[in-house]
Amino acid sequence: xxxxxxxxxxxxxxxxxxxxxxxxxxxxxxxxxxxxxxxxxxxxxxxxxxxxxxxxxxxxxxxxxxxxxxxxxxxxxxxxxxxxxxxxxxxxxxxxxxxxxxxxxxxxxxxxxxxxxxxxxxxxxxxxxxxxxxxxxxxxxxxxxxxxxxxxxxxxxxxxxxxxxxxxxxxxxxxxxxxxxxxxxxxxxxxxx
Numbered sequence: 001x002x003x004x005x006x007x008x009x010x011x012x013x014x015x016x017x018x019x020x021x022x023x024x025x026x027x028x029x030x031x032x033x034x035x036x037x038x039x040x041x042x043x044x045x046x047x048x049x050x051x052x053x054x055x056x057x058x059x060x061x062x063x064x065x066x067x068x069x070x071x072x073x074x075x076x077x078x079x080x081x082x083x084x085x086x087x088x089x090x091x092x093x094x095x096x097x098x099x100x101x102x103x104x105x106x107x108x109x110x111x112x113x114x115x116x117x118x119x120x121x122x123x124x125x126x127x128x129x130x131x132x133x134x135x136x137x138x139x140x141x142x143x144x145x146x147x148x149x150x151x152x153x154x155x156x157x158x159x160x161x162x163x164x165x166x167x168x169x170x171x172x173x174x175x176x177x178x179x180x181x182x183x184x185x186x187x188x189x190x191x192x193x
Contacts, residue, residue, distance in 0.1 A: 004167045008130055012121040015160055016055045024055060027158050027181035032062035034179050035154065036069075041115060043070025048085045048113030048140075050076055053100045056119050057156040063088075074111040076140070077103040083140040084110050099132075112144060115152045118175060123157050127174035127187035128166030141173050152176050 019027075041047070047066055052058045067073055067090075074085035077097050086104035094102035118137055120129045131137050144151035155178040168174070178185040 001167050001169060005130055005133065008163065008167070009121055009133060012130070012161055012163070013055075016121070016158060019055065019158060019160060024158065025058070028058040029061055030181040031057055031156055031179050032059070032065060034181075034184050035062050035156075036065050038179075038184050039066075039115075039154075041069075041071060045071050045115060046074055046085075046111045046113045047071045048074050048076065048111075048116040048144075049088070050117060050119050051094075051101050051103070053119070057158060059117055059156055062117070062156075071115075072111065074113055075103040076101075076136070078136070079110075082143075083136045085113055085140075087111050112147055113151060114144075114148050116141065116144065116154070118153050118155045120155050120157050120161065120175075120178075122161050122163045122166055123155055123175070123178050123185075124163055124166045125185065125187065126165075127155075127176065127178060127185075128168050128172070129155050129175050129178075130166050138172065142171075145173070154179055156180075 049059055049063045063073055073088040075088050076083040077086050086108040088104055092104055095105045097103040120131055122130045141151060141153060153175045155175040157178055157180050159180045159182050
């Protein structure tokens with residue numbers, strides 16, 4: 001299974017990189033529109049977000065909208081080999097976190113999101129997801145699930161990142177919803193309908 005996942009990662013990184021920059025920008029804005037119109041939350045809800053690495057969906061327009069609606073945003077930071085989420089405040093300095101991304105510094109409060117925006121390389125109709133292979137998000141989701149009962153997960157992806165089936169190992173967590181430029185994929189609605 002590890003070889004299948006690694007081959008899929010290479011294929012999907014190339015597929016995503018082949019998307020023109022303008023198409024990625026337009027798709028990221030469409031994704032923000034879909035999330036904004038479909039997502040309900042109370043002001044003060046902690047939303048775990050991410051800053052884009054390379055050719056990933058850019059969630060920054062969405063993050064600004066969620067913050068305007070009262071969400072408290074938190075970005076992933078690598079602490080002790082795992083992801084912790086630190087509060088993102090407008091105007092606060094961001095520091096390198098490794099893997100080409102940045103996040104709030106050590107002085108920012110750590111928060112435990114109840115809603116998590118998740119980056120990915122590939123997804124399927126079941127809500128299967130494959131990331132970069134380091135397991136950071138898998139471990140973070142498991143920790144947040146244990147803390148909250150179940151953290152709500154929204155994968156953000158381009159339509160081009162869909163595959164017929166993502167290889168899933170025992171213990172891999174399926175995403176609750178995946179939002180792409182063509183709309184919101186809700187695997188539970190597909191399974192029941």
